[in-house]
Amino acid sequence: MIEVENLTRTYGDLTAVDRVSFEIGHGEIVGLLGHNGAGKTTIMKMLTGFLEPSDGEIRVDGLDLATRRREVQRRIGYLPENCPLYPEMAVIDYLDHRAALQGVPPAQRAAAIRDAIARTALEAKAREPIATLSRGYRQRVGVAQALLHAPAILILDEPTNGLDPSQIHQMRALLEDLAGNATLIISTHILSEVEAVCDRVLILRAGRLVLDQPLAELRAGDRLLVMLDRPPDEVAARLVGLAAATGVTACTPLGEDSGPGPRRYALTTADPDAAAPRVARRIAEAGWSLYGLWSERRDLDSLFREVNAREEVEHV
Numbered sequence: 001m002i003e004v005e006n007l008t009r010t011y012g013d014l015t016a017v018d019r020v021s022f023e024i025g026h027g028e029i030v031g032l033l034g035h036n037g038a039g040k041t042t043i044m045k046m047l048t049g050f051l052e053p054s055d056g057e058i059r060v061d062g063l064d065l066a067t068r069r070r071e072v073q074r075r076i077g078y079l080p081e082n083c084p085l086y087p088e089m090a091v092i093d094y095l096d097h098r099a100a101l102q103g104v105p106p107a108q109r110a111a112a113i114r115d116a117i118a119r120t121a122l123e124a125k126a127r128e129p130i131a132t133l134s135r136g137y138r139q140r141v142g143v144a145q146a147l148l149h150a151p152a153i154l155i156l157d158e159p160t161n162g163l164d165p166s167q168i169h170q171m172r173a174l175l176e177d178l179a180g181n182a183t184l185i186i187s188t189h190i191l192s193e194v195e196a197v198c199d200r201v202l203i204l205r206a207g208r209l210v211l212d213q214p215l216a217e218l219r220a221g222d223r224l225l226v227m228l229d230r231p232p233d234e235v236a237a238r239l240v241g242l243a244a245a246t247g248v249t250a251c252t253p254l255g256e257d258s259g260p261g262p263r264r265y266a267l268t269t270a271d272p273d274a275a276a277p278r279v280a281r282r283i284a285e286a287g288w289s290l291y292g293l294w295s296e297r298r299d300l301d302s303l304f305r306e307v308n309a310r311e312e313v314e315h316v
């Protein structure tokens with residue numbers, strides 16, 4: 001649905017986006033991650049046709065953005081960073097104005113506005129001037145204007161930027177709801193947001209795409225953690241020695257749990273979820289007490305730091 005090839009944008013001597021390529025399919029929920037200045041906004045502006053690339057191509061549903069900009073824009077709803085709103089206008093009047101600008105036919109405007117207001121839960125604020133709304137509600141107005149022409153693709157630049165924790169929670173619920181109906185690209189530097197709603201992550205560093213992977217794949221570790229009250233040599237002998245049956249190739253005691261009680265061990269295996277029942281069986285057969293058994297999950301935070309610390313570009 002969205003194909004980006006060698007996308008590049010320079011500002012004078014600065015290469016803000018550097019030969020970025022990716023494809024996004026129908027219904028995917030993609031998080032665009034990166035530190036401040038990594039190039040997220042620049043990519044989003046180019047995807048939405050508001051900024052000319054210096055080089056590279058963007059195609060949406062096979063349409064070349066460079067030559068079919070209007071048609072592509074009709075397929076995309078865009079929440080820009082710091083979405084410009086008219087504070088003196090009431091929410092409903094602003095949405096009417098935006099619907100007209102987005103080419104929603106007059107006969108369909110009332111229904112489009114009603115629908116956008118309902119989906120962003122703005123009913124109670126519809127007649128209020130935008131100036132009187134909290135930042136969380138203003139962001140929702142920004143999302144509502146992006147929904148007016150019923151786009152198949154939503155591009156949201158830092159939708160939770162500047163919101164307080166309860167507003168973030170509400171925005172996340174809204175994003176989850178939107179995710180059910182559209183292809184979604186969300187830029188953020190808040191990792192928990194990506195973990196909450198996205199199924200794929202693109203990580204940018206200094207304008208270059210350094211990682212493009214499904215979140216489930218990223219988070220899956222290769223370690224099974226087990227809690228036992230047996231000494232390390234016995235555990236290794238039983239669980240690594242039976243590698244053919246368990247897939248476990250190494251067993252490392254985790255240092256922080258020394259002492260007389262149960263301690264944690266990390267078992268290395270290609271597929272921790274598949275190894276878990278076999279390991280449990282081996283432990284039961286030995287008559288040992290099993291205090292805990294779980295697959296390790298990598299958190300996005302440490303992964304993000306790891307990726308940003310790397311010097312080389314990773315081609316995925």
Ligand SMILES: Nc1ncnc2c1ncn2[C@@H]1O[C@H](COP(=O)(O)OP(=O)(O)OP(=O)(O)O)[C@@H](O)[C@H]1O
Pocket residue numbers: 011014016034035036037038039040041042043081189
């Ligand atoms: N109009 C411009 N003129 C010159 N440089 C620009 C312009 N817009 C962006 N830049 C630079 O391009 C780089 C990428 O900026 P961009 O806004 O795309 O990053 P970002 O990842 O969205 O950052 P943030 O999280 O802070 O919004 C930055 O170094 C920025 O200073």
